[in-house]
Amino acid sequence: MAPSPAAVAAAMPPAADPEREEEAEQQQTKWGAALEGLVVGSYCHDVLLRGGRVVGETLGGAAAFVSNVLDAASPPEASFAVVSKVGPDFAYASAPAPARHPSLLCPAPTTSFHARFSDAVASPAAHAPDRQLRRVHACDPIYPDDLPERRFAYGLAVGVAGEVLPETLERMIRLCRAVLVDAQALIRAFDADGGGGGAAVRHMALEGTPYARLLQRVAFLKASSEEAPYVGVETARRRCCVIVTEGRDGCRLYWEGGEARVAPFPAVQVDPTGAGDSYLAGFAVGLLWGLSATDAALLGNFFGAAAVSQVGVPTFHPKMLQAVKQILEDKERRGLCASCKLIRQLTTTVLIFARHRCRLHRQVHADLKFTGK
Template identity: 45%
Template sequence: MSLRPSRDVLVVGNYCHDLLRLGPGRQTHALGGSSAYISAVLDAVAVDYTVAAVAGEDFRYAGQVRHPPRVVPGTRTTQFTADWDTGERVLRVSARAEPIRPEDITVDARVALACGVMGELLPETLVRVSERARHVVADAQGLLRTLDGEGRVLHVRLSETPYAALLGRIHVLKASEDEARAMDVERVRQQTCLVITRGHAGCTVLTSAARLDVPAFPADEVDPTGAGDCFLAGFALGLLRELPLARCAELANWFGAQAVMQVGVPKVDVAALPAALR
């Protein structure tokens, strides 16, 4: 009998084309998507992982990713524009790739990161991920995001999505403060571990029995894009090491801080990781 292929980490989410408008006369095109930022962390710590992602035939960063996406002919790659013209980041989407389907999930994993960026993580795919992984860590953005008529990214209520019935299949759900406002926090924490990221204030870990407030690491913020993704990767690393939740959150905060100090997918120097977290 043949054994099914297995990895330490399975990353499920699409790569993107990002246009970052950082102010008057300052803009840059870059590889984006949660899988790209998470991969930067996993590569830096030499974790055995793979990525399930889908892109269009216009995907222009194939040479920059270790695990290329499944390319669907005749379609486009998800395209985000992050605009700071108003002083606050406004996300718009001008193209959306095909979804990731259950048949794209082909390996078992100790930890799976369900990190969709714009509706590509189908409910049935999340179910398949939960069947193939020991721990599932999900990003709320992949469950809540929708678009208005001008392509701006908004959040729907978690209770209005099909994912509300699947919380029992998720071991850790990460949400920003904005995303947390789109859910019944007390109800969610009874069903799964909820981790709320709070930027400079660090993060809060909520279980059915306890609340942990974990402070952030100092960081000179340049670009917040991908901070939540690197945070997610750090939390997964803690789960791989079978660390307690508080220590997982410390690792997550440190990797998230590395992201905000760089524009685009960060270069992560694990030699700078505090000795207590190594």
């Protein structure tokens, strides 16, 4: 029987609790000197197109979005390493990008995607595909030997172009105490060039892939509502806790014997790219702060909403981050665990910073002439 989300969340070591120092020390000896995470997946170049016209070119790749949120909101004692491949053409090596710079340089070109947004629909249904993706270049896969030879407190498998091989995921599972996986790393298939440039991205059933047998050793599997049918939530929830993100409707957690819906935060969507990546990182950060899985999902929703409000890897207002960290620290200190209190506090933060976001939207629209959804 699959463990409950509470049990799985407990597998993820929270930041130091002074009352459990001895236990923390034992865990540290077993799982490495620090509360260190391992993020595996390639950075990429994203080209956003609307009506056949390029409306934005940005840094992309789930690992870039993830490292941005981990850097911004992890507890002070938590750190992480990124294993990510890019080619010599990587366009953001010297840019003061908010995300970490990728670690491995390859002779192959940097992975790149073209995302075609439709002009026809102003605001698509919550679960409809929001864009058509084509993979234009693919960098090298990430091999098990590319991973550092040490133990990690947690791992995030966040591939975008099939670069996290089954054997690499297996190695992550061996190295990390708890592994969180984005389904997009496992179920993407790339159709040969049928004209139009690059390979069309489609999904295949997870059950038919070599990743399926690893699921029972994964803590959390996150899928978008578009990916969920390919994951097979009913089968997967018997092996690990499954999170399905539902765009502006928030998310749902499924485990064997239960499920929970977690409400979204308000957002004005400018660019949906990276919402799921930022969500997963926010969720992991929540677990590191010692939140329950459903409260951590709330933090996931918070960072997902922040991601759609900007084009590319988002920058967060330092005061907003300070406010969020204060909420998380208070919760730790006072042992508060009521979701409704967390919702109230985070919603207030969202509303306070909505004005800042509006200013940022105007600036982004002006800079990139991105017409939004």
